[in-house]
Amino acid sequence: MKRLFVLMAAAAALSACGEKPQSLETNLRDASAFTGTGKAFAVKDWKQGDKASWESQLKARNQYGQNDYTRMN
Numbered sequence: 001m002k003r004l005f006v007l008m009a010a011a012a013a014l015s016a017c018g019e020k021p022q023s024l025e026t027n028l029r030d031a032s033a034f035t036g037t038g039k040a041f042a043v044k045d046w047k048q049g050d051k052a053s054w055e056s057q058l059k060a061r062n063q064y065g066q067n068d069y070t071r072m073n
Helices: 002-018 051-065 068-072
Strands: none
Touching: none
16 A cells, blocks of 8 residues: 555656646737738728828727716716
8 A cells, every 4th residue: 555655656756857838839920900911801990001090090999989977977
């Protein structure tokens, strides 16, 4: 019984040695948010790649969609 316990403890200790390293390996480049995704699923008034259009859409979203004071009044 004692020998079985020692073998199980050794197996548990050695099982941790086989863990793979955890790293984030992506080939994504950072891009500005206003450049878009290149997909057609976007707000119709926003032109992808146009920074002024992006800022106006954010302003409208913050003012009308996420501002509880203006939504309730």
